[in-house]
Amino acid sequence: MNVLRKILLPFVPFYYLVTWLRNKLYDIGVKKSTVYDFPVLVVGNLSVGGTGKSPMVEYLITLLRDKITLATLSRGYKRETKGFLLVRPDAKVRQVGDEPLQFKKKFSDVIVAVDADRRNGIATLRSLTPQPEVIILDDAYQHRKVKAGFYILLTPYYDLYCDDIVLPTGNLREPRRGAERADIIVVTKCPSQLSIEERKKIEYKLAVKPNQDLFFTTINYGDNIMNVSEARSVSSLKNIHFTLVTGIANPTPLVEYYTALGLKFDHINFSDHHNFTDTELIKLSALEFIVTTEKDYVRLSSSISEKKLWYQPIEIKFIENSDFFDVKILEFMNSII
Structure with a gap:
């Protein structure tokens, strides 16, 4: 404390x-x-x-x-827009928030929306065709x-x-x-x-x-790290020194997981839902190999080369x-x- x-x-x-x-x-x-x-x-x-x-x-x-027919509704934390918005896969994080965009990119067939007023959001969703x-x-x-x-x-x-x-x-x-x-x-x-x-x-x-x-x-951490077009095994990271970039509330479990695997990495930690500045993005772009969380990948992928940026999938078990x-x-x- x-x-x-x-x-x-x-x-x-x-x-x-x-x-x-x-x-x-x-x-x-x-x-x-x-x-x-x-x-x-x-x-x-x-x-x-x-x-x-x-x-x-x-x-x-x-x-x-x-x-x-399923829909998810979030407030879209830290987005710069107001009111009800349907999330599209090509939306920007600043428009809809990182987690809703992550949902839509992963589940394109699911209706994903943001609205801080949940009653209005629910009513608007139910007016759609098809109706969730x-x-x-x-x-x-x-x-x-x-x-x-x-x-x-x-x-x-x-x-x-x-x-x-x-x-x-x-x-x-x-x-x-x-x-x-x-x-x-x-x-x-x-x-x-x-x-x-x-x-x-x-x-x-x-x-x-x-x-x-x-x-x-x-x-449950996936056996592979991913980017938009490729997958490579986590075990292959043993052959390189990489940078782990996190902007989540508690990165400790991921850090401990990689450490237990014997991986060699530097860790750059930001606050949860961090909005990366232009200066920070320039510095990150200069790094050779970055592994990040899926939520952070949504925020970084438009600014950092696909060849340099990978994310670690997780799921609950x-x-x-x-x-x-x-x-x-x-x-x-x-x-x-």
């Missing part, structure tokens, strides 16, 4: 009270939420920073895209103006929400009891070998309710019970459609 956050500790009760009161007004119906008669799923978290929302959204897209039958809301757990039919709450193994406090000293966007709104809680970024005993301890710490299901996932997770999602979807 940095010094500034410690100094701001007296403001924590005020932030707690404001966010608790806001939630309470929605819970008792004083503030109104819009309810939908078609499947709306939320993927979100209680904390700021990276909890693995994008890989979870991509997992859901892969699960559902062949079954129904299911909408996935990315990072909308605190967007109480919308009452989704299903909530997936993510919390990283190394930073469980039960061990944290609200902003500005902690990282929680709202009090921990907000987790009670979740239908499913997923502990992300776990060690691949997580014992049953430790899982039970985490379940107890999180105070999972009888009506909630708990899952554990780990990060359930430690167990992935079939049960899929069943819960499909049961919800089929109960409304």
Whole structure:
């Protein structure tokens, strides 16, 4: 915890009270939420920073895209535009945000949109032809103006929400009891070998309710690094010294993964969703070989030579019970459609 956050500790009760009161007004119906008669799923978290929302959204897209007409809706964090926009594969990051553009480039058949006003975004999506039958809301757990039919709450193994406090000293966007709104809680970024005993301890710490299901996932790194036209094995990186460039909330797992493989690299780290300046892009373009994350690749690929720039694909892997997770999602979807 940095010094500034410690100094701001007296403001924590005020932030707690404001966010608790806001939630309470929605819970008792004083503030109104819009309810939908078609499947709306939320993927979100209680904390700021990276909890693995994008890989979870991509997992859901892969699960559902062949079954129904699917759309995703994000706010388009750090975009320079306003209002509702449909994301095209040739869009610029500054227009739609990095993660929505990543979704569209990877899943061109899925409707991807951005709108900070989720109610307006949902209404606009439903006016399209073909009309999306299911909408996935990315990072909308605190967007109480919308009452989704299903909530997936993510919390990283190394930073469980039960061990944290609200902003500005902690990282929680709202009090921990907000987790009670979740239908499913997923502990992300776990060690691949997580014992049953430790899982039970985490379940107890999180105070999972009888009506909630708990899952554990780990990060699965692809065997190949990719660019727009090629793939090469990660093991081939042992023959070169490269630069790892990251602009994500927590690059530590990727750094540790490459270190464990015995790879030799320099690491240049930027803040999450970093907007690269012209000066930074010129310096990066001068490097011989760059490996980055998929999200960063979306932001860098238009400025750095394809031959120099590669990205490391990742996906989530359930430690167990992935079939049960899929069943819960499909049961919800089929109960409304």
